[in-house]
Amino acid sequence: MxxxxxxxxxxxxxxxxxxxxxxxxxxxxxxxxxxxxxxxxxxxxxxxxxxxxxxxxxxxxxxxxxxxxxxxxxxxxxxxxxxxxxxxxxxxxxxxxxxxxxxxxxxxxxxxxxxxxxxxxxxxxxxxxxxxxxxxxxxxxxxxxxxxxIEDNLIFEENILKEESEDYEKTKRKEEIVQRIIRDTKLSQEVKKLYRYKCQVCDVTIETSSGLYAEAAHIKPLGKPHNGPDSLDNLLCLCPNHHVMFDYGGFSILDDYDLIGEYGKLTVNNKHQINKEFLKYHLEHFYDEKNRY
Known part of the structure; x- marks a missing residue:
C-alpha cells in the first residue's frame, strides 16, 4: 500500500x-x-x-x-x-x-x-x-x-483508532466514511410495493426487525448530466447488492429483459411498464464488458 x-x-x-x-x-x-x-x-x-x-x-x-x-x-x-x-x-x-x-x-x-x-x-x-x-x-x-x-463541514480524514491490549501488538485501524444516498419517494415506495419488496434480479426478500426492505434504483440516473426522470418507468426494485452492482455497471439489462453480466432474466410485473430507452441508455453508458474480471 x-x-x-x-x-x-x-x-x-x-x-x-x-x-x-x-x-x-x-x-x-x-x-x-x-x-x-x-x-x-x-x-x-x-x-x-x-x-x-x-x-x-x-x-x-x-x-x-x-x-x-x-x-x-x-x-x-x-x-x-x-x-x-x-x-x-x-x-x-x-x-x-x-x-x-x-x-x-x-x-x-x-x-x-x-x-x-x-x-x-x-x-x-x-x-x-x-x-x-x-x-x-x-x-x-x-x-x-x-x-x-465537498462542503467545508464535511471532513475526510484518517482517524487512527487504537486497541488497548497487553496480549497482542496494538493494531491501527483506519476509519473510512462512505456516503450513499438512497431516495425514498412516493414513487420508490410504489415500485417496492408492486414487487412486494422482492428484488427483480435475484427474487430475494430482505426481512428486518422493522419490516421488509428493498431499494428503488433509477435506470437512467437523475440530475445533470443524465437527466433521467423520477418516474415509475425509470425505476427498478432491487436488493442492496444488485442496486450497487447496477449503479456501478456490474450488470445491465437488454430490451427483452435478459440480464447481461449476471445470469437470468429480470422479473417484470405486468403493471410495470419499463421504458426500454432507459435500459438502452444504461447499457450504453454504464456496462463495460471489456473490464469484466
Missing part, C-alpha cells in the same frame, strides 16, 4: 496557487508531472488536474463533468480512439465505489471562467459521485466522472 493521501495536504490551503507542474508536484497536492489523474487503479485517485486538455470536459464551478485519460494524439485535445476503464480511469471509479474524495487542481483554460489566469490553483476536495461512458465530441467513447464540491 502506498502513502497516498485522500484529503487535504498539510500546509496547503484551498485556493493556493502554483506556478507550474513541478512546483505542484513538490507540494504533494498533485505528484505526477504530466498526467492529469494521480492514483492507482487498486487504491483510487487522490488528485486530478483540469486545464482544458480534453474537449469533453465541462466545468460548472462546484460541479465538474471530468473526462478520463487516454485516446488522444500528443498535444491535441481531440479523441482519436476509445478510452478504456484502466489505470487512472479505473482509479477514479474506485473513488465512487469507496467514497474517497479527490483533490481538484485547476489550470489555465480559456474556455472556463473558473480557471486561474496563470499557473495552477488548488480548489479543494470533490466527491466523485458517478462514472459512465458515452460518445464524446469526436465520436469516440470517453469515460466521464461527475465531481461535486
Amino acid at each position: 502506498s502513502d497516498r493521501i485522500f484529503g487535504h495536504i498539510e500546509g496547503v490551503d484551498e485556493g493556493q496557487y502554483f506556478s507550474n507542474r513541478l512546483e505542484l508536484s513538490f507540494s504533494g497536492v498533485h505528484k505526477p508531472i504530466q498526467a492529469g489523474i494521480s492514483g492507482s487503479q487498486n487504491e483510487g485517485s487522490d488528485s486530478i488536474v483540469i486545464s482544458g486538455g480534453y474537449e469533453d470536459d465541462e466545468d460548472y464551478g462546484n460541479l465538474i463533468i471530468y473526462t478520463g485519460h487516454g485516446g488522444r494524439k500528443d498535444g491535441s485535445t481531440k479523441q482519436v480512439v476509445d478510452q478504456e476503464l484502466i489505470r487512472g480511469n479505473l482509479a477514479l471509479a474506485q473513488n465512487v465505489k469507496n467514497g474517497l474524495p479527490v483533490r481538484v487542481i485547476r489550470g489555465r483554460d480559456k474556455k472556463s471562467k473558473f480557471s486561474p489566469e496563470e499557473g495552477y490553483r488548488y480548489d479543494g476536495l470533490f466527491r466523485v459521485e458517478s462514472y459512465w461512458k458515452e460518445k464524446g465530441v469526436s465520436g469516440f467513447n470517453v469515460w466521464r466522472y461527475k465531481l461535486k464540491k
Whole structure:
C-alpha cells in the first residue's frame, strides 16, 4: 500500500496557487508531472488536474463533468480512439465505489471562467459521485466522472483508532466514511410495493426487525448530466447488492429483459411498464464488458 493521501495536504490551503507542474508536484497536492489523474487503479485517485486538455470536459464551478485519460494524439485535445476503464480511469471509479474524495487542481483554460489566469490553483476536495461512458465530441467513447464540491463541514480524514491490549501488538485501524444516498419517494415506495419488496434480479426478500426492505434504483440516473426522470418507468426494485452492482455497471439489462453480466432474466410485473430507452441508455453508458474480471 502506498502513502497516498485522500484529503487535504498539510500546509496547503484551498485556493493556493502554483506556478507550474513541478512546483505542484513538490507540494504533494498533485505528484505526477504530466498526467492529469494521480492514483492507482487498486487504491483510487487522490488528485486530478483540469486545464482544458480534453474537449469533453465541462466545468460548472462546484460541479465538474471530468473526462478520463487516454485516446488522444500528443498535444491535441481531440479523441482519436476509445478510452478504456484502466489505470487512472479505473482509479477514479474506485473513488465512487469507496467514497474517497479527490483533490481538484485547476489550470489555465480559456474556455472556463473558473480557471486561474496563470499557473495552477488548488480548489479543494470533490466527491466523485458517478462514472459512465458515452460518445464524446469526436465520436469516440470517453469515460466521464461527475465531481461535486465537498462542503467545508464535511471532513475526510484518517482517524487512527487504537486497541488497548497487553496480549497482542496494538493494531491501527483506519476509519473510512462512505456516503450513499438512497431516495425514498412516493414513487420508490410504489415500485417496492408492486414487487412486494422482492428484488427483480435475484427474487430475494430482505426481512428486518422493522419490516421488509428493498431499494428503488433509477435506470437512467437523475440530475445533470443524465437527466433521467423520477418516474415509475425509470425505476427498478432491487436488493442492496444488485442496486450497487447496477449503479456501478456490474450488470445491465437488454430490451427483452435478459440480464447481461449476471445470469437470468429480470422479473417484470405486468403493471410495470419499463421504458426500454432507459435500459438502452444504461447499457450504453454504464456496462463495460471489456473490464469484466
